[in-house]
Amino acid sequence: xxxxxxxxxxxxxxxxxxxxxxxxxxxxxxxxxxxxxxxxxxxxxxxxxxxxxxxxxxxxxxxxxxxxxxxxxxxxxxxxxxxxxxxxxxxxxxxxxxxxxxxxxxxxxxxxxxxxxxxxxxxxxxxxxxxxxxxxxxxxxxxxxxxxxxxxxxxxxxxxxxxxxxxxxxxxxxxxxxxxxxxxxxxxxxxxxxxxxxxxxxxxxxxxxxxxxxxxxxxxxxxxxxxxxxxxxxxxxxxxxxxxxxxxxxxxxxxxxxxxxxxxxxxxxxxxxxxxxxxxxxxxxxxxxxxxxxxxxxxxxxxxxxxxxxxxxxxxxxxxxxxxxxxxxxxxxxxxxxxxxxxxxxxxxxxxxxx
Numbered sequence: 001x002x003x004x005x006x007x008x009x010x011x012x013x014x015x016x017x018x019x020x021x022x023x024x025x026x027x028x029x030x031x032x033x034x035x036x037x038x039x040x041x042x043x044x045x046x047x048x049x050x051x052x053x054x055x056x057x058x059x060x061x062x063x064x065x066x067x068x069x070x071x072x073x074x075x076x077x078x079x080x081x082x083x084x085x086x087x088x089x090x091x092x093x094x095x096x097x098x099x100x101x102x103x104x105x106x107x108x109x110x111x112x113x114x115x116x117x118x119x120x121x122x123x124x125x126x127x128x129x130x131x132x133x134x135x136x137x138x139x140x141x142x143x144x145x146x147x148x149x150x151x152x153x154x155x156x157x158x159x160x161x162x163x164x165x166x167x168x169x170x171x172x173x174x175x176x177x178x179x180x181x182x183x184x185x186x187x188x189x190x191x192x193x194x195x196x197x198x199x200x201x202x203x204x205x206x207x208x209x210x211x212x213x214x215x216x217x218x219x220x221x222x223x224x225x226x227x228x229x230x231x232x233x234x235x236x237x238x239x240x241x242x243x244x245x246x247x248x249x250x251x252x253x254x255x256x257x258x259x260x261x262x263x264x265x266x267x268x269x270x271x272x273x274x275x276x277x278x279x280x281x282x283x284x285x286x287x288x289x290x291x292x293x294x295x296x297x298x299x300x301x302x303x304x305x306x307x308x309x310x311x312x313x314x315x316x317x318x319x320x321x322x323x324x325x326x327x328x329x330x331x332x333x334x335x336x337x338x339x340x341x342x343x344x345x346x347x348x349x350x351x352x353x354x355x
Contacts, residue, residue, distance in 0.1 A: 057294055057307055061310055061317070064318065065317065067321075072321060080320070080324070082203055083320075084317070085203050086205050087320065089205035092312040093261075094260065094264050095286075095291060095308050095312045096216045097257035097258075097261050097264075098111060098284070098287035099291050099296060099303050100229065101257050102303055103229045103296065103302070104300055105233040105236065105299060106160035107164065108160065108257050110149065110168040111280075111284050112168070112284040112285075113167070113280060114171050115264045115279065115283055118139075118263075118266060119266065119269040120184050122134040122135070122269055123184045123185065127187040129188040129191070130188050131191060131194065134188075134269070135263070138265045139259055140262070141262050142261045142263065143259050145261075146254045146256070146258015146259065147254070149167055149257075150250055150255055151251060153250055153254060175277055179275070183274040185275075192271070194270045195270035195271030195273070196270075205267060208263075213305055220305065228244050229253060231244055232250065233299075233301035235301075289311070290308060290314070292344060293315075294309070314339070318339060319336070322335060
């Protein structure tokens with residue numbers, strides 16, 4: 001059955017143009033059907049521009065490196081860069097823990113205190129006789145406290161902010177009760193090796209941080225569990241409806257965050273050579289700020305490991321530069337607060353332009 005000149009119709013299929021070997025002569029009156037294909041180059045350019053607009057953390061990092069190199073001759077020295085990597089590595093592990101929770105639409109403001117408790121207990125329990133015992137104690141402390149957070153959030157339906165706020169106070173109180181305000185010194189000679197050792201000139205702490213970042217990236221992007229985290233953070237009710245075990249997923253992510261914080265606690269005590277009562281103080285603020293600067297949204301469903309790593313480096317460089325310039329600690333907090341405000345503003349404007 002014919003429907004219009006040059007069109008062939010088959011039952012159950014849409015009409016499509018016939019292919020003619022030669023174009024009709026001009027003025028013949030025969031309609032000529034041509035197929036136009038939109039060029040893909042503009043689309044690719046638009047995608048590239050949208051991606052670049054979201055890479056403001058990289059721009060901030062590059063500017064900071066240039067400014068730091070100009071203001072301080074010691075910034076690019078080998079000793080300072082090694083020390084900087086050791087400093088940001090422990091914070092970076094806590095940032096990864098925060099990222100996992102934020103992706104689900106939650107928040108964990110207890111990671112710093114959990115890290116502090118793991119630090120003093122790993123150094124004090126069994127007198128800090130060995131690396132293995134220190135790591136095990138740190139992981140157990142972090143895992144247990146993370147499980148408590150996850151159970152209250154997932155199975156009792158409590159707000160993550162309130163739950164982790166209570167855990168922050170509980171863990172910090174236990175730190176002061178255990179130490180009595182006095183640093184705990186481990187007795188084992190091998191306890192502090194990870195905190196000071198290097199491999200091919202690279203600090204072991206940095207290698208551990210990079211390994212944790214790679215593991216977090218594989219977990220988020222290459223596993224079913226990672227896709228579940230994004231689904232829960234995007235729309236919890238839709239995740240329920242699609243068959244995702246939301247409660248178990250939330251419990252697991254808080255346990256993972258606790259394990260990372262516990263590992264960070266042992267590494268911090270290993271680096272300092274003791275478990276100090278103030279270990280982990282304000283780490284939760286730096287972790288949340290680094291995650292947000294890295295492009296994550298506190299509403300959930302968004303967040304990348306690479307952005308979290310860049311955000312960690314930004315805060316590390318800021319702190320390091322202010323110390324090199326002998327800026328008072330009070331002004332350091334002011335600078336970091338201003339950086340957070342600027343980064344949040346850039347994030348909001350970049351997302352609007354990308355849309």
